[in-house]
Amino acid sequence: MQETKLLYRVPEVASALGLSRAKVYQLIQSGTLRSVKIDSSRLVKAADLRQFVAGLGEAA
Numbered sequence: 001m002q003e004t005k006l007l008y009r010v011p012e013v014a015s016a017l018g019l020s021r022a023k024v025y026q027l028i029q030s031g032t033l034r035s036v037k038i039d040s041s042r043l044v045k046a047a048d049l050r051q052f053v054a055g056l057g058e059a060a
Contacts, residue, residue, distance in 0.1 A: 007036075007043040016049070027052075 027033035
């Protein structure tokens with residue numbers, strides 16, 4: 001059985017998207033990419049990451 005992650009740390013999101021950590025933080029700060037904070041960790045839900053990618057190129 002393959003385990004699927006539900007939450008990703010910012011460096012994992014950056015790596016998956018081919019972006020810098022700084023750019024991911026900019027996307028989060030602007031509200032373009034949703035995130036949650038648990039204790040001192042900023043995390044992105046897998047569903048929010050998929051939604052962000054699906055929406056790329058829609059609003060040109």
